Amino acid sequence: MAKQTKAQKETVERVMHEFKHGDLETSAGDTVKSRRQAIAIGLSEAGASNQQSPAENERRLAKTKRQERGDGPTKAELYAQAKKQNIPGRSKMSKAELARAVKG
Structure with a gap:
């Protein structure tokens, strides 16, 4: 896997923290029970997924950071x-x- 930026690492850490405490939800609103699914969500939100294009990864990271800042x-x-x-x-x-x- 490619090296992650500091912002990406922080996003993945936040998502995994939410998963650990049972607060992580899918887009459908269901609680995430699988660690693998939680990791996939974290990488997607962090813009570090190998399943998405580089442009899509940039959009995801920007959107996540915008939401975390509370804009x-x-x-x-x-x-x-x-x-x-x-x-x-x-x-x-x-x-x-x-x-x-x-x-x-």
Whole structure:
């Protein structure tokens, strides 16, 4: 396996910690019971998977780091919430405008 960066190691450690304490879930919401599955999830989130393209690995790592920093929801997530709330003009709003519209 290729060398992992510090950020990738930290992500894998966090995922394995969640698995150890029974907090790790699949995308379907089921609790992960297999160590191998937990490792696969950790490598995928860390952008270190050999099953994904280098571009996909970069996207996964960036998304994971964004979520860990707590930058809040993505523009797509805000747009989905605005659509649920039936907010007019949402397609032309920026991320900041969508955030204000969804909250207020």
